[in-house]
Amino acid sequence: MTDTVALFQAFIRVVEAGSFSRVAEEQNSSQPTVSRQIATLEDHLGTRLFTRTTRKLTLTDDGRGFYERAKLALEAVAEAEGAVGRRRARPSGTLQLALPVVFGRLRVIPYLKGFLARYPDVSVDLVMSDGFSDLVEDGIDLAIRSGVVTDPNLIARKIGVTRRILVASPSYLRGKTLPTHPNDLIGHDCIPYTRFTGGVTWRFESPDGPIAIEATGPVRTQSSEGIREAVMSGLGIGFVPIWHFRDEIETGRLIVLLEAFEPKPVPISAVYPSRRFVPQKTRAMIDYLETQFAMDPTLNPKRV
Template sequence: MLALFRTFIRTVEAGSFTAVARELNSSQPTVSRQIALLEDHLGCLLFQRTTRALTLTDDGRVFYDHAQRTVEAAAEAESAVGRRKGKPSGTLRLACAGVFGRLHVIPRLPRFRARYPDIEIALTMNDGFSDLVEEGIDLAIRVGETTDASLISRRIATSRRVLVATPEYLACHDAPRHPADLAGHDCIVYDRLLTGARWHFASSEGQISVAVAGPVHVNNTEAVRACVLQGLGIGYTPIWHFIDGEIENGRLVVLLRDFEPPPQPISAVYPSRRFLPPKVRAAIDYFAAEFDLDPRLGITAV
């Protein structure tokens, strides 16, 4: 429709279909048909046509003023979008898990804002997966495997998992030497459905999977850390939970070092690869670089 508006404006200014056709490298019948289409759409005549001249009707004069403003506004809108393409700006709707967000996303937001002052943050934190499309989320930082094929996922980091317990717990229980020994231990079971759990390991023996149980089940990853620190049992958790030096200062002991749990992926997830806004690309690259540089996390960017 804007193209018809532009043709109409040029016809008014040129004074004839033939002159406009020459400007547009088109034909007089084509220009005439475009004006007729616009008149049909508006339900009125814009020009009085004679063999010698075109004359604007009253409706044509009214429409000309409005059409000019519309075309100018459209040009300004296109220009504004063009200016934004190269500069990250606007509101970034960011989602992440509550614990990971509190420990590793929020502490990095001040530097992000300093680098990109034209980006505002709307942060959603929960332990479930947000519906990115329904909730209008631009970017989610997800911990664990992503399975939604309708979304674009870029792995930005990988975190080691570890098996840990307190010295106090181990003073009362023999330290396990093999994953099979976990059957005789109190294990902190992270299971939202509270239906049991299996822990997985890799070693020179190959892949090992063992069923575990214990008196404490939790549905929050931060609760695993808290329960382990209270001596309630053995925890199986990514090392990014421990940012206060709990392992280095001996408050926690890493167990079964010869049996490596599979690493936990951390991914940037977003709805579409097409026309990725600069604000989203900037955030993905920023967090990938931040996670790669921070040795506390035990994260190595992929």
């Protein structure tokens, strides 16, 4: 008997990943095996779902229509299983969790031991990058992101909030005039974060309205770890979320500047692909991190 659900799952992942070989790698199988699954599904449906060339896969008209219906069908199956399973089952399976590098290292990985002790049937595959993953294409179950999420294809649930602050080391500030206004930064070495526009154009709040400064200096980087190390090494002033440096600020190894001009806090969200049924493992991680973040003053500041 043909396992129709498995064929639907293989088809959807091939569409999302755009490659038989990539799906084969995910399934620990082979490219011919995945290709046979799609061929079996096409025979079952009596239609061709893909146009294949040596360079790419393209959905046919029937394939595009079937893709949307197959997703709904699998969501219905999962929801039906979950309605029964929630009464007796614990979260299980591998959770693909995408995290920014420094945030993951400092603010998520330290909590994972408690999560895994609570949910021993769940394993976590950490996908750590400062860039945004394509959650659907990369098969990501859950991502943690800072800032406003505008992608209409994603669901975002706020699980924390954080301040953005200016920091510098005593060694950098030694012998220099401390800035008292954002305009004073023009005379300082700033360390721009070049991965996105907000890392180069620094925005502040003042009684007279917003202030924007173009951050310049001899060192620039697209890496959050690079920002940390450059600031700690005394290379200049960094503009970062406060969770980057909680311990360093508390112990005096870094100094916070221009607090009176601090911009509005930004949300931290758990983000997942838009779908009606969310796996128990994903819900469990979201709820767990939200609870942990609520106890962290850098992720739930009292001033907010």
